[in-house]
Amino acid sequence: MLDLNTKKIKKNAYRVTKVRGETASRVRVPGGLLTAELLPLIQNIAETFGNGRIHLTTRQGFEIPGIKYTDMDAVNALLQPIIDKLEINQEIPGKGYTSAGTRNISACIGSNTCPFATYNTTNFAQKMEKEIFPNDLHFKVAFTGCANDCIKTRMHDFGIIGMTEPQYEKERCMGCQACVKACKKKSVDALSVENYRIVRNTEKCVGCGECVINCPTRAWTRSPVTYYRLVIMGRTGKRNPRLAEDFLVWATEDAIIKIIKNTYGFVNNYIDREAPGGKEHIGYIIDRTGFEEYKKWAMEGVELDPRTIVKGPVYWSGIHYDGK
């Protein structure tokens, strides 16, 4: 006879599935990068306690279905080396993941491999994971290397899009216009030519770095510091799916971490305690409180780089199925 506390099970990153008696274990992989040596461990769990299959989740984790509820402790023991190796914060060692609300932090492949990436997305994702996990509140955070947004940060509560501030050394420029063509054809057409030299429209520039990539003489190079566009409160779902909107542009790493951490305070304060499962998306809370109230909480104690542009008020559109 099974006597389960489903709330506890879910909090422990196990799913209550449609198959009576069977659960599924969700393995977090912050930043979506793991060493191949962990795959046999995941394989072993699936073959020993699951049904031999593994599902790759949209958030770059693994979901191992077909596990008997009674085997959860055994599975937790097998998860431990994976948790250790990926340096996941854990409240009680040996007990698996002690929260599931704050989802795995996803990231595109980033500067480890991608020529367009402006920073190491995996590193920032892992750093963010350490800052905010474990936590039961429902937060979805994703990192993407450039404005191409391959990880689709705009479908997340927080999307972090890398930006470089192109540095122009005019004495190294011979006017080939490779940068101008690249910006026009692949980006936002922010470059123009004046007296054979290049002028960057700083209001238009999205910091994608195409100019830097295409300059054959290193007249354009990257800024030593990476900047980020922080887009917020994108979501899918039944009522009002919508894309995240810009909150900060040319923001620094520290500011972004602080804002996301501040948001936990905001949510704790305003979350609808009557919501089903005690679960309410941040976006809907902000819809209720108004953006300015959220901004007040989010910006508390945040130090901004002089370059940073703070948007406000932020409006979201999307599709309204809820008649509002």
Added chain:
Amino acid sequence: MGYQTTAEKINAIFSDLSKDYLIYAPKRFVGDGTFTYIDTIRYGEITDLAEIEFAEKSNYSFKEVLLPISETLFYFTENEMKEADAPKKGAIVFLRSCDLHGLKRMDTIYLENGGVDTYYKRLRDHTKFILMGCENSFENCFCVSMGTQTSEDYDAYLKVDGDNVLVDSRWDYLDAALAGATQAPVIADSVTANDTVVTIPETVPQTLFDDPFWEEYGNRCIACGRCNFVCPTCTCFTMQDIFYTDNGKAGERRRVWASCHVDGYTDMAGGHAFRNDKGQRMRFKVLHKVNDYKRRFGTHMCIGCGRCDDVCPEYISFANCINRLNTLVNDTVKEEN
């Protein structure tokens, strides 16, 4: 004369020399590369031996010291013009053997090909060259095939070996400055073989001018010009006349690097461009490097540094192109016989 001395001593000599010279050497520019977190090794001013990148091949050559990417030649107003002042100081340039051969190619073009280029000459006359040895061949180098793996035309050879610095000086100033240092025979490190070996056809028949051989390159090359810009022996420039925006009657003339792969190179008055096909641009460059130049000046232009192969974003190998061309020429000659 050969010497064994210390980095400290050399740095002190540099410090004295800096009154009259700017010292240029390959340096690591952190994060300066095409892609994020990629460095470039290129020429910059140094004051200390420790700043020099000895371990890697520089991505760009020394040529930008003598032929700046962008150089103002003169300033003009309505009726007058004034030449840009010559650099106040001379230059000392650290470079490898192949590049030292590249210097000869530059000299040929700027000093011995008809007129003398005063802008080049006035800096060239005040430049000293310090050879950096090569203990091992780098990737894509084919200096041995081009006969540029050693060079005697240096003012000094310098090798850092732990705390010791070995110097072979052919420069009176340096001999005087090193008087008292331990004398020792110093022979420049050089390689005797490269992984990349090229065979250059003796002559390239005119019939290959339009050969389909070049078409493949036409489909691959994106005309970015990187192969030309990194090349120590590409000497082409173009002119830019600038009228200052606040006063349209005054301005300056600059000369800037040009590349035969990049759009605009063959543009003429009236807008006609006569070499639009990128395969034909490849043909023009390749034959300039290893055919035409030799017919005119007696040596090949290319010195085998392999930087063009290092840099091409489309993985077009110039070295492999020469070898393929050689096969094609041999086959063509056989057919004709």
